Amino acid sequence: MGRVVYQRLLARARSIVARGHALPPPSSSSRIFDQPHPPSSWPWPPTYGCNGRRLAGLASPLEEASKEPWRDAMQKIRNIGISAHIDSGKTTLTERVLFYTGRINSIHEVRGKDGVGAKMDSMDLEREKGITIQSAATHCTWGDNQINIIDTPGHVDFTIEVERALRVLDGAVLVLCSVGGVQSQSITVDRQMRRYNVPRLAFINKLDRAGADPWKVIDQVRKKLRHNCAAVQLPIGLENEHRGLVDLVHDRAFYFNGVHGETITTAEIPIDLTAAVADKRRELIEAVSEADDELAEMFLNDEPISADELEKAIRRATTGLRFIPVFMGSAFKNKGVQLLLDGVVNFLPCPVEVSNFTLDQNKKEEKVALSGSPEGPLVALAFKLEEGRFGQLTYLRVYEGTIRRGDLMVNSKTGKKIKVPRLVRMHADDMEDIQEAHAGEIVAVFGVECSTGDTFTDGSVRYTMTSMNVPEPVMSLAITTASKDVGPQFSKALNRFQKEDPTFRVCLDPDSGQTIISGMGELHLDIYVERIRREYKVDTVVGKPRVNFRETVTQRAEFDYLHKKQSGGQGQYGRVVGYIEPLPEDSEKKFEFLNMMIGQAIPSQFMVAIEKGFIEACNSGSLIGHPVENLRVVLTDGASHAVDSSELAFKLAALYAFRQCYAAARPVILEPLMLVEIKAPMEFQGSVIGDINRRKGMIVGSEQDGDDAVVNAHVPLNNMFGYSTALRSMTQGKGEFTMEYHQHSAVPQDVQLQLVTNFKKKADSN
Ligand SMILES: Nc1nc2c(ncn2[C@@H]2O[C@H](COP(=O)(O)OP(=O)(O)OP(=O)(O)O)[C@@H](O)[C@H]2O)c(=O)[nH]1
Numbered sequence: 001m002g003r004v005v006y007q008r009l010l011a012r013a014r015s016i017v018a019r020g021h022a023l024p025p026p027s028s029s030s031r032i033f034d035q036p037h038p039p040s041s042w043p044w045p046p047t048y049g050c051n052g053r054r055l056a057g058l059a060s061p062l063e064e065a066s067k068e069p070w071r072d073a074m075q076k077i078r079n080i081g082i083s084a085h086i087d088s089g090k091t092t093l094t095e096r097v098l099f100y101t102g103r104i105n106s107i108h109e110v111r112g113k114d115g116v117g118a119k120m121d122s123m124d125l126e127r128e129k130g131i132t133i134q135s136a137a138t139h140c141t142w143g144d145n146q147i148n149i150i151d152t153p154g155h156v157d158f159t160i161e162v163e164r165a166l167r168v169l170d171g172a173v174l175v176l177c178s179v180g181g182v183q184s185q186s187i188t189v190d191r192q193m194r195r196y197n198v199p200r201l202a203f204i205n206k207l208d209r210a211g212a213d214p215w216k217v218i219d220q221v222r223k224k225l226r227h228n229c230a231a232v233q234l235p236i237g238l239e240n241e242h243r244g245l246v247d248l249v250h251d252r253a254f255y256f257n258g259v260h261g262e263t264i265t266t267a268e269i270p271i272d273l274t275a276a277v278a279d280k281r282r283e284l285i286e287a288v289s290e291a292d293d294e295l296a297e298m299f300l301n302d303e304p305i306s307a308d309e310l311e312k313a314i315r316r317a318t319t320g321l322r323f324i325p326v327f328m329g330s331a332f333k334n335k336g337v338q339l340l341l342d343g344v345v346n347f348l349p350c351p352v353e354v355s356n357f358t359l360d361q362n363k364k365e366e367k368v369a370l371s372g373s374p375e376g377p378l379v380a381l382a383f384k385l386e387e388g389r390f391g392q393l394t395y396l397r398v399y400e401g402t403i404r405r406g407d408l409m410v411n412s413k414t415g416k417k418i419k420v421p422r423l424v425r426m427h428a429d430d431m432e433d434i435q436e437a438h439a440g441e442i443v444a445v446f447g448v449e450c451s452t453g454d455t456f457t458d459g460s461v462r463y464t465m466t467s468m469n470v471p472e473p474v475m476s477l478a479i480t481t482a483s484k485d486v487g488p489q490f491s492k493a494l495n496r497f498q499k500e501d502p503t504f505r506v507c508l509d510p511d512s513g514q515t516i517i518s519g520m521g522e523l524h525l526d527i528y529v530e531r532i533r534r535e536y537k538v539d540t541v542v543g544k545p546r547v548n549f550r551e552t553v554t555q556r557a558e559f560d561y562l563h564k565k566q567s568g569g570q571g572q573y574g575r576v577v578g579y580i581e582p583l584p585e586d587s588e589k590k591f592e593f594l595n596m597m598i599g600q601a602i603p604s605q606f607m608v609a610i611e612k613g614f615i616e617a618c619n620s621g622s623l624i625g626h627p628v629e630n631l632r633v634v635l636t637d638g639a640s641h642a643v644d645s646s647e648l649a650f651k652l653a654a655l656y657a658f659r660q661c662y663a664a665a666r667p668v669i670l671e672p673l674m675l676v677e678i679k680a681p682m683e684f685q686g687s688v689i690g691d692i693n694r695r696k697g698m699i700v701g702s703e704q705d706g707d708d709a710v711v712n713a714h715v716p717l718n719n720m721f722g723y724s725t726a727l728r729s730m731t732q733g734k735g736e737f738t739m740e741y742h743q744h745s746a747v748p749q750d751v752q753l754q755l756v757t758n759f760k761k762k763a764d765s766n
Helices: 003-019 061-065 069-074 090-100 124-129 156-168 184-195 214-224 271-291 293-300 307-319 337-347 484-500 522-536 604-618 647-665 682-694 723-730 749-765
Strands: 031-033 077-084 136-142 145-151 171-177 200-205 229-231 233-236 244-247 252-257 263-267 324-328 356-360 366-370 379-388 391-400 402-404 408-411 417-419 422-427 430-433 436-438 442-446 455-457 475-481 505-508 515-519 540-542 550-552 557-565 572-582 591-595 631-639 668-681 698-705 708-716 736-746
Touching: 077 090, 077 156, 077 184, 077 337, 090 136, 090 145, 090 171, 090 200, 090 337, 136 337, 136 422, 136 442, 145 337, 156 184, 156 379, 156 522, 171 184, 171 214, 171 337, 184 736, 200 214, 200 337, 214 229, 214 324, 229 271, 233 271, 233 324, 271 293, 271 307, 293 307, 307 324, 307 337, 324 337, 379 484, 391 402, 391 436, 422 436, 475 484, 475 522, 484 505, 484 522, 515 522, 522 540, 557 647, 572 647, 591 604, 604 631, 604 647, 668 682, 668 723, 668 749, 682 698, 682 708, 682 723, 723 736
Parallel strands: 077 145, 077 171, 171 200, 200 324, 229 324, 591 631
Antiparallel strands: 031 263, 136 145, 233 244, 244 252, 252 263, 356 366, 379 391, 379 455, 391 442, 402 436, 408 417, 408 455, 422 430, 422 442, 475 515, 475 540, 505 515, 550 668, 557 572, 572 631, 668 708, 668 736, 698 708
């Protein structure tokens, strides 16, 4: 749509809304629903339903499709994730969702006085620390819709949990704190949602808190996250006065009564809010028109717009990733959660509205669109593994076909046939046995050997789903057992955690022979050390955490290496010629091997060995022995011997060739640079910034938020050890910070020199 037409259209929209006939008039009578919990037969007004009926009339891809009965069933499924910055209230919100949907009988708070803890934080450590460590899956029914939910951790050290959840979900709720607004981890989570094209709703939580300002948060979503969004609700009172919400689409006021907000009352919009409601409704229609031509056309043609039409337009714009409807409330004070559930059903897509692709291994990884039919060939992705009470539990998202208990599945990667001994639907740490699971569902199977990211089929196709993004660990520490006789238990724990969490790695330090564990941060590693102690009864001694440096080259360097050995028996002969160079900055690969040889100087059967030799050499750069990345190896020539050439000879030739030319390629050391966000009262801003400068950080933003200063900086992880204690003493305990991986970048010359000298000293003393 042209800019001029659009401007005209908006002007028209404003005048229609101002005249007040764009939406139905406010309801004239108050309706009270004294519906007790659980609300399975909730007498919701038919025009504003939590049931699937409303979807049947939508102008979405579903409409044409609903000729097939399975599509009708699918319309009633929502697979959603709840993600946000730390402590925004995801778990508290999920607890209410489970309560209102009748999944649990009572509400328990995170760190609540009853000591029980929220259902989704089922691990002891989660309950003690009041943080979510692992994502937990559950399911519930709202009206006649089935909602599968994954509650994910907020702390950036557990980011893989968010990553894998978003890979398999169709929609998400981004929870934001009405005081904290868009915080650093909200930006990360939003980026992850973008990566997997996940349509989302926003829920501004904690409207009861002092300083709550949902409009400030909406402004931040527009500016910081660059989303087209608008509120679909307006709060009735804020902070202590927060009593209810006005639904801007249906022009009704909602109040949440009863001990747990389970009794909903609708009423006319309070007189003192009518002007604000008209204003915010206009803002909503403007924002949706920007994302939906159909709604925009209605304005242009001067047609009245009903609540139903506005709702359909919001749905089209949301599922099309062009708009984010913003809900609000207070999970803790039991306000607004039921309306959010309606929003999930009304505005987020069902499984068949999301296009999913797979790669056909029989056709050189050709992309194949999945129909989402339960009658098609089975395609399921293993997105999470967990050691359960009864063996390995594998979480699967079924994309096509049906899994039945007792059926055979084939792992596309290994070709192995596996019988499905037990199929369950998860509810945090509880499970329900089921006989079959259809496309669109998220379930778990027991006793199936596989790795995270493996695809299962029924054997009639060789499809693989693309897997998720796995970030590289940034921190390591040496770990040994306190006593000698617990070795087997220790290995068992490490093997299990490594298998479950792709961001947790274990290796042996070749020099010291020590076991090294690596992960996403201090908290991540601390949690595993504690879990080894609690779950495997193994006490450990850990070394000082250290950062994961890497090495890379900055210029091209030639190699020409002949590996020749002829001392008795069969000799070894292999010559490789070529160059190494840095990969382009935007390259997604970390290593590339190109064979640019003309002719057959080296027989093609040795190419794999040569590539392997270079890969092996890259495991340990000669500056400080850390992995080398962002490297391209180009082979241009070489020589072989009819008798003495072998795979081993060429592998060794590659290994030595790399060592020969590495120094000439001007290698540098890269260190993890973190994005640190610090929030502290204004009076401490100066000392916080001064301290960041001393830590060789670079301030990238600083703003005022109420009485607080929010400082964003890029700081080398190596200089961030012990920061929480330092910040606490610097700000009289009033400062808080979050930190997440930003990128690896070259260390300054003096630091490089120091690191290289230390490495040499250590090597000489060994
Ligand atoms: N005042 C107020 N407090 C809330 C609200 N929702 C949650 N909280 C509190 O905020 C704290 C964090 O809540 P959680 O539900 O654990 O937050 P979370 O986002 O799941 O936390 P992580 O998973 O650790 O990131 C707890 O103390 C909650 O009681 C709310 O609506 N109002």
